[in-house]
Amino acid sequence: MTHRLTPTAALLLTIPPLLWAGNAVVGRVVSPLISPMTLNLLRWFFAFVLLLPLAGSVLRKDSLLWPQWRRFVGLALLSTSGYNALLYLALNTSAPINVTLVGASTPVWMLLIGRFFFGTPASARQMLGAVLSIGGVVLVLCRGQWELLLGLNLVAGDLYVLLASMGWAYYSWMLAHPTPESAPLRAHWATFLMGQVVFGLGWSLLFAGVEWTVTDARLQWGWPLLAALLFIAAGPAVIAYAAWGGGVARAGPAAAGFFINLTPLFTALLSAAFLGEAPQLFHALAFVLIVAGIVLSSRRN
Template sequence: MTSARLTPATAALLTLPPLLWAGNAVVGRMVADLVPPVTLNFLRWVLAFAILLPLGGWVLRPGSGLMRHWRRFALLGLLGVGLYNALQYLALHTSTALNVTLVGSSMPLWMMGLGRLFFGASVTRAQLLGALLSMVGVAVVLSRGDWAQLARLRLVPGDVYMLLATIGWAWYSWLLAQRAEPDRLRADWAGFLLAQVVFGLGWSALMTAGEWALTDARIQWGWPLAAALLFVAVGPAVLAYRCWGLGVQRAGPTVAGFFGNLTPLFAAVMSTLFLGEAPRLYHALAFALIVAGILVSARR
């Protein structure tokens, strides 16, 4: 796919999703005491399903191709809908929104590693250098700027959860690149997402049942939680997917990838405004290293 000229309208389309994804991390942190993390993910996608149903409900009809490829969509639903968001919300219980988004920015490292190991993708020297810079950036985040912490292997649990979520999302992204479903299903963004959500809700329901059975889970209903659920369902779960898809079609995936790494910057600003988690010097260093790694690895 060739990239087109980056117009202001396309730039706006590609800027909105990182803003919403950063807001997702901040809101998840804000309601951490109101709803269990896995339950939050389940409720979020229940609302997203209700929103997507009128737009892509045709995918649930016989002959759409969904059931013929149910194994593929079951795996996509597990990785993209079930595990990733549940692990992210779980990470926000013990880590900050800024750290979670910075660790998530290590995505190019895991994308390259999984591609090389399991999908036959080649790795260049520039990509290796970029991966090294990204790895150092993640290490800065995990150590909180204190290298002695790495020697003691004292990691915040939330950082580990987010690393697992990021690896899962990288696997999910590679699977998305494998075109195995009918063109009609792939072309309809609402139907394609709904096909994943259908199976993802099943996985999420099982994990939510386990959360309620094994923990002292409880929900504090009220307008703050209702507003948060509405935001994470409409914004990060539906609107961001739509804008990102349009932006990638217009500018190409390479250019779009750079916009994705605006998420930590937006999260830093939002955390300062809403959570009182002011960015520190090591956050800036980590962000610079991760972005430098992406830029180096993207060079031809």
């Protein structure tokens, strides 16, 4: 399949960073009410319930999902469960600015994994686009004051983010290289996502079980938590993952990776909105750099 960054692909790839930014803001708001692994488990349980009317048929005994269970176990580990688990672990030991900064390496991992595991070489234009895009993220994180970067101290949590970024990059390349057997399941986004959620729930249950066994886990039910769960299940989980899969299929994983760097920008803008702060000039400059990296990397020779 020929990959092109069409307006439709760009829209599909912009939706997930916006929703994931909302997820970060909501996650911070409800953090006193629920432990991170438990939040991730309930998030995907609610997503499972939402998908059931749309893709419940994939759970039947004669479904094509079960002969491909190994592939979907891997997809689920790299995306719905493992990726978020690593990010939550990172936030236990690493500052949010570090987590976002290290996560900005995703476009580079997209290019390197494509080169070494999927035989897709990275061009000089794509590498330059990665530099521009990461520069935009750094500009947001330091709020236009470059000297703030000198105060960064890398800790163990940053390694978790690095692993999460590498896993997400590999996951995206797997989406772009489906097996012939998975074609019927990919024909409908809800069916394909349900296949990942089913096995992702298994991984998430395992991680939550460990959390409740070895840590001081917490869960305080109430309308604020329920509303948050409904949002992160419908938006950052179901809609975002469906849009990401469609965008990667159209634009390819290398170009798609650059859109992830819109997440910290959207997070900064949403946080500013909730805190009543007006956007600053550096937000606009960062947006220009990130978009320039996307456009440059996706241009054809």
